[in-house]
Amino acid sequence: MNQLDLKRMVAYRAAQLVPDGALIGLGSGSTAELFVQFLGERVRNEGLRVVGVPTSERTVAAAKAAGVELTTLEEHPELDMAFDGADEVDPDLNLVKGLGGALAREKIVAKASRVFVVLVDESKLVDILGSKSPVPVEVLQFGWTRTSRELESMGLQPVLRTRDGLPYVTDNGNYVLDLHVGPISNPSDLDLKLHLVTGVVETGLFIDIASLVMVGTQDGVIEMRRPQD
Numbered sequence: 248m249n250q251l252d253l254k255r256m257v258a259y260r261a262a263q264l265v266p267d268g269a270l271i272g273l274g275s276g277s278t279a280e281l282f283v284q285f286l287g288e289r290v291r292n293e294g295l296r297v298v299g300v301p302t303s304e305r306t307v308a309a310a311k312a313a314g315v316e317l318t319t320l321e322e323h324p325e326l327d328m329a330f331d332g333a334d335e336v337d338p339d340l341n342l343v344k345g346l347g348g349a350l351a352r353e354k355i356v357a358k359a360s361r362v363f364v365v366l367v368d369e370s371k372l373v374d375i376l377g378s379k380s381p382v383p384v385e386v387l388q389f390g391w392t393r394t395s396r397e398l399e400s401m402g403l404q405p406v407l408r409t410r411d412g413l414p415y416v417t418d419n420g421n422y423v424l425d426l427h428v429g430p431i432s433n434p435s436d437l438d439l440k441l442h443l444v445t446g447v448v449e450t451g452l453f454i455d456i457a458s459l460v461m462v463g464t465q466d467g468v469i470e471m472r473r474p475q476d
């Protein structure tokens with residue numbers, strides 16, 4: 248199976264977990280969009296009743312195409328579950344997210360959910376966060392060079408994300424700086440430090456948020472759960 252097959256397998260399995268009447272967060276990215284499509288199939292074929300809070304304009308379009316009803320966090324501030332992809336997952340279920348640029352809305356929706364389920368193929372598993380992926384940070388457009396310099400002075404290497412030669416703009420109207428930090432010894436500490444930088448809106452470090460990670464592997468879907476405290 249190639250990477251897309253693995254994403255499809257895990258997205259399908261996750262869509263079967265959604266109970267009737269659930270209020271759910273809908274993540275962003277290719278795996279989350281596959282999940283939305285499979286959820287739509289259940290809505291059409293089984294009459295599943297489900298309402299979703301989307302984390303990006305792309306997911307809004309995917310949900311509408313799939314026939315999944317949408318709502319907002321203003322109407323429903325507490326969700327039963329959220330389903331989303333990730334760029335890296337470590338053994339403690341901490342994540343790097345945001346290569347798709349939806350990190351701020353994704354984190355708000357994940358934290359509004361009683362259960363946050365992460366859907367990945369096995370290539371996303373790492374021993375240490377930062378090993379493969381940069382850490383995306385959403386920053387205000389205003390003064391972004393100043394914000395970038397402050398991050399640089401912390402020994403990080405911010406690179407402005409671009410698309411078609413222009414700065415990439417998030418659904419919130421902000422820029423994204425990708426931090427090429429390498430393996431992160433203390434992701435929680437880095438996340439806190441990044442939040443102290445003026446101009447930083449949100450980081451792609453998701454610490455202690457995931458409850459369950461479903462991993463698509465050549466041997467099927469495996470589940471990694473957070474130990475109950």
Ligand SMILES: O=C(CO)[C@H](O)[C@H](O)COP(=O)(O)O
Nearest residue numbers: 276277278332345347348349
């Ligand atoms: O965080 C994200 C978007 O902001 C995505 O969930 C992450 O980039 C994974 O994407 P994909 O499922 O396409 O591999």
